Amino acid sequence: MAHPPSKVSDIAVVIRRYLANHPNASDSLEGVQRWWLGEGAVEAPGPTVQQALDRLVKKGTVVRKLLPDGTVVYAGSHPTSREG
DSSP states (O other): OOOOHHHHHHHHHHHHHHHHHOTTOEEOHHHIIIIITGGGTOOOOHHHHHHHHHHHHHHTSEEEEEOTTSOEEEEESSOOOOOO
């Protein structure tokens, strides 16, 4: 079931803002819901958050990584190094 575009867009904005402030962040869907959206006090069901993440992956803003244990995590496409 598709969710209203405005809600998905609103969540995508919050995710982009979170990644701007935490460029090395990487988390699962559940982590995104709890930590990335939690900072902005945004509550959204998993399918809506997934649609926002999928949209950001398609745009190249977010990358999807499959871990060896099968867990899918999301991260910004341009993390910065804090070394040195």
